[in-house]
Amino acid sequence: MSNNSFFDHIETGYTTKGDYITLGAAMQNGETVTDAFVKIPLKTLNRHGLIAGATGTGKTKSLQVLAENLSEKGVPVLLMDLKGDLSGLAQPGEEKSFITERHQKIGLPYAAKSFPVEMFTLSEQDGVRLRATVSEFGPVLLSRILDLSETQQGIMAVVFKYCDDHKLPLLDLKDLKKVLQYATGEGREEFQRMYGRVSTASTGSIMRKIIELEQQGAELFFGEKSFEVNDLCRIDENGRGFINIVRLTDIQDRPKLFSTFMLSLLAEIYDTFPEQGDSGRPELVFFIDEAHLIFKEASDALLDQIESIVKLIRSKGVGLYFVTQNPTDVPEAVLSQLGLKVQHALRAFTAKDRKAIKLTAQNYPETEFYDTEEILTGLGIGEALVTALDEKGRPTPLAATMMRAPMSRMDVLDDAELKEVIAESDLASKYNDIVDRESAYELLNKKIEEATEEEAQQKAKEEAEKRNRTSRKTSGTSRMNPVLKVLTSATFIRGVFGILNKVMRK
Template structure:
């Protein structure tokens, strides 16, 4: 489709950059890498998000590893969602290999083995820095969307939060939230009705069932204190390298609701905490979400809208989101359209559905005079990918089939001993390892209910006077009072006395 010299000029001109950048590898033509035809990604555009896609075994994880290493080297912290448990090797240097040397000779880059500053995070009982958040930090809107509530149910959640704010009741964990819901239609029904209007028991029951569903996926381990401070994600080591924060998720692969809950709360917290960065030359933090289809699969419409909104807004805070998945079709079009960097590894055409997906994928990339994109997608080897980025002015760079550089760190997991040593050396683990359970809504309402019951028992125990008893009997036997009582009841049912009753 074009000669080698034209292609070399096409690539080197299209990937020129004056600022700091990451070299992904060397461009390829007709299956061969062109030495020094570097495919570069400017740091300036990395907050425009990205996608790493491709069939199983094509090298997606290694691409993620390469990007994380180079970002760390440039002083940019990274967070990785590690669902398969194969990213901890970033903490140790690569042992090297002749094939790595051969690959880098073709690219025109020297290879240096390095380990990087790594922090191990955990959502569950796995060892590492425990990530938690309180129910209050979620807020009523996000919590309602996570639970996929109706408009009426969401209104009740808002009332619960308002009640807790008005009465200084800390909402820390799901136990607190459930207690307030039960109180609203039980012992505290009169109090809630007078202040906020009547709350339906059927609605609170439906909300409670949704909370139980969330708890069954392990959410009770996530909600609570001590809350994780997102500022701890943007630390640098003593050499100025960004920390690579690896969130171990190997034990929650079958609990997508918990994964989605965590992701949205984290992004919402980052968005509300980090300052506006404006047109900066480098991002503040990059997050890689492996197995991204777990977020979007079975997500409600409200949840998808929340994700789409965050993707659009969070880049102004200098935050880049990178979705890692098998096929670009796993990501909704509204999100896919926001992604500036696309690294597409090989796709396999085993079925008619596969061939259709490849055709659609090819249409997502810029047209090229040098490639038949759909054909290249099925012929890429391991560690090769089609790359399309944005230049420093936000324009799409030329499409380049790329021989990707190898990771500088180990392409394997740490041993248990190495992992334990890494966790023991952490400055954050002691800070977040202890579970705090201070007095909150659950304990305060239980105490309130107990005092009310004790008062009621005292009232019952008081002797009633004969006069009072006689008046009571007289009232029950008076036919006029009977009629008035019935009329009042009937009018109340039809709402005529609603205004008076308030």
């Protein structure tokens, strides 16, 4: 089949009349077809996507290219950086011979650029602090994160209802633990009277799960000042969208904290952002690196929540992109919702690997130009199979693509550069001051202290009254008339009866 027919095939499949971003140029028989551009319509980038491939095949650079081009189009980006290798977006790249050669093959000029970057943190690392209150989670989402039973979920709902009824702010985990302790301690009768009996065994189990979450560092995440998600949608003075990088290098071994943050953020975005309809461009694009960490430790309830959000959040103009080694890391219910797929090379070292490659090949459109299963193992670094959605929502033809090089630095910032980026942040002063206002923990402690003090005062009052009664009784006896005392004394009575007996005998 001629090179021209392949060129026409790509041109027809990737023609777009609206705004778009260019990922690179299509390849045939291992050679790049210059000017056969693989273009993604901006309006379909809220249809979610996947970037997959073995270690060292170029996934991170593909993520970087997408983030840069979205920023240039005025679309803000949020990146989950678990490996710590995305900070280079804040500095321009360096044109080297291999980059120049790559772009000549593609048919695109290369320009080194830096991009507006904001650094965030969930932990004690430097950056803008991300926090949320327990109240913002609500009983349903919090129960799913903690993987509570139906009975325990009911108790969690009662706890939130009690705090709402008594105007007790639930801000951090110590607030939540205090209310649980109060429900089966000093406030047992109050809770039972208002909401029914609360089991000590159930609250104990909930407490243990909260402590497990705390051990993964969640006490740093829950609290004030709560992050406002609209601050993720900022545009700089040049009309470029901010690239918001969440530094997660120190929580790779804490998947529950990562999942908690992710669900909180997605739920808040869904509740806050207005419906977009067919707006022609996304409002925010969200890249989740090492996505398997979300799904690996997730309970069935948590997976259901993630799947629901993935299906619904598109209408808010938000695109979610999962970056992982193998597409099988992502649940099928989520994978089926993904419009853009950038598949780098997979390695067939074992029978299990070969089976996974066969399954992966079946996820892509059939094409007369490629043996998909074979090409998946033959792609080089910086090459990928791409299929997206065109402007009418139809899958584009499968295209083996030589990906363009990132315009920003393909390496991390040094410590001095990182500190400079953080120092220039407009958000740090807004979110980095610790706020610990009076909430459920302090208010309940005050209530318990007042009740204890009142009980002590009542007891002291009763003891005082008892002493007074005893004193009055003693005092009344001592003030008795001396004559009456003589007349009622035992000696006087015996004497009188003795005289009477003598008279009667005479």
